[in-house]
Amino acid sequence: MTYVATVADLRAPGGPFELRPRDLAEPGPDEVLVRLVATGICHTDLVTADRPVVPGQILGHEGAGVVEAVGADVGAVEPGDHVVLSYSWCGECDNCGRGRMAYCARFLELNYVGERFFGQSSFATFTLTSERNVIRVAKDLPFEFLAPLGCGVQTGAGAVLNVLRPRKGSSLAVFALGAVGLSAVMAAHIAGCDRIVAVDPNPDRRALALELGATEAVEPADAPRGTMDHSVECIGRPEVVQAALKALAGPGECVTLGFTGQRNPVELDQRALMNGRSIRGSIEGDGIPQRFIPELIKYHRQGRLPVERLVRTYAFADINEAFTAARQGAAVKPVLIF
Numbered sequence: 053m054t055y056v057a058t059v060a061d062l063r064a065p066g067g068p069f070e071l072r073p074r075d076l077a078e079p080g081p082d083e084v085l086v087r088l089v090a091t092g093i094c095h096t097d098l099v100t101a102d103r104p105v106v107p108g109q110i111l112g113h114e115g116a117g118v119v120e121a122v123g124a125d126v127g128a129v130e131p132g133d134h135v136v137l138s139y140s141w142c143g144e145c146d147n148c149g150r151g152r153m154a155y156c157a158r159f160l161e162l163n164y165v166g167e168r169f170f171g172q173s174s175f176a177t178f179t180l181t182s183e184r185n186v187i188r189v190a191k192d193l194p195f196e197f198l199a200p201l202g203c204g205v206q207t208g209a210g211a212v213l214n215v216l217r218p219r220k221g222s223s224l225a226v227f228a229l230g231a232v233g234l235s236a237v238m239a240a241h242i243a244g245c246d247r248i249v250a251v252d253p254n255p256d257r258r259a260l261a262l263e264l265g266a267t268e269a270v271e272p273a274d275a276p277r278g279t280m281d282h283s284v285e286c287i288g289r290p291e292v293v294q295a296a297l298k299a300l301a302g303p304g305e306c307v308t309l310g311f312t313g314q315r316n317p318v319e320l321d322q323r324a325l326m327n328g329r330s331i332r333g334s335i336e337g338d339g340i341p342q343r344f345i346p347e348l349i350k351y352h353r354q355g356r357l358p359v360e361r362l363v364r365t366y367a368f369a370d371i372n373e374a375f376t377a378a379r380q381g382a383a384v385k386p387v388l389i390f
Contacts, residue, residue: 053078055085055120059110060175060371066102068372069175074110076180079123083180086135088117090195090365091174093378093386094203095230099313101375105164113139113163115174116199117390119186126183134193135186138202138341139163140171143184154335170203175371177390187345196387197352197359200231201345203336204385205359208235208286209348210337211307212243216282220244225280225299226266228287229257231362231385232309234264236284241265242356245282251275251295254381264361275299286310290318293331303328309337365389 055076060069079085092114100111115137119129129135141148145157156162163170172181189198208231218224224240226233229252240248241264250261250269258269270276272292276299285296288310296306297320308331320331337344351357364383366374374386 055178057176057178058368059173059177060112060368061108062101062104062111065104067375069375071369074176076178079121079126079180081123081125082183083123084119084126084129084135084183084186085121086115086117086137086179086181086186087120088115088174088177088179088390090117090199090390091115091388092200092202092204093374093388095232096203096311098375098378099311100164100169103313106166109167109169110173110175111169112173112175113137113170114199114202114204115172115179116195116202120178128183129186129188133188134191134195135188136198136202136341136345137172137174137179137181137185138187138206138345139336140166140182140185151340152338153340154338159335175388177368187341189345189349193349196363196365196389198349199387200359200363200385201348202341204231205235205348205357206339206341206344207309207334207337208232208284209239209357210339210344211284211309211334212236212239212282214338214344215307215332215334216284216305218243218245218282221246222281223247223249223279224282224284225249225251225276225296226261227251227275227283227285227292227296228310229254229261230286233284233286234261234362234384235357236286237261237266238264238357242351247280249276249280257381257384260361260384264358280304282306284309288312288316290316293318294320297324297329297331300329303330305329306331308333363387
């Protein structure tokens, strides 16, 4: 049986997208056919749309939907299940064997340069993905709030809860308040940080951060210096990375999450590291999706991770409008609805 999907085809770098039909075959032995109901637009989609890695590749990597069909070897899900889609990992390399799936030896191949973007290409009404990409979820949860868990929310919240693991009562600064940064703010509140400083030039984003758990929200010029136990950098600009490191007391740890899609040299003063300061990068918040996304859903049900405060929905046909809103900062987390 052949399935016909409607896909958002990027005809040239930077857009616009055009909706076109595309045939999909039946699932292979380890594949899952998902009917998409919602998919988020992530910063990585914006970067890749401007500098496509694979011509003709369909973007989208925060999908959520309903399983339509499964291959003969699939045991994790069955038709009718509701699922969130996340990143791809091989399941065979040393890092996957150690539970470090975000650092899979084939991560670049499976997520960026393969036939399907992040193994899913979810800017489409249907997608074929692998069993490892899907996480079964309860059927009472709104798809538009589930979709961002697959990447943006997982990345920001995971940087705090999986990487930094702040002790209760500690301090944490978040630089750049997009969906990733605001998820880090919510996670810091979940972790019990006493001082949570949100840094961003946008006053609306700062106001939202205060509503989501930040204790202070300041412009970049007023960012803390030398006082924080932890910091999270979410945009990748060299001056922001430097500011996030300078915010730390000694010892202190900074996690950098910002993705620019290209070489991004950052000059650091090595003396700043000598009293115990450190900086490290993180992919997907070090999350194992099959474990971490259910944890995020638990926090959402408790009212501690109100993802809905970040989301603005758009019809799939309005994908170009949604991209513009994301680029201009008019929407924190645009989510396409099919």
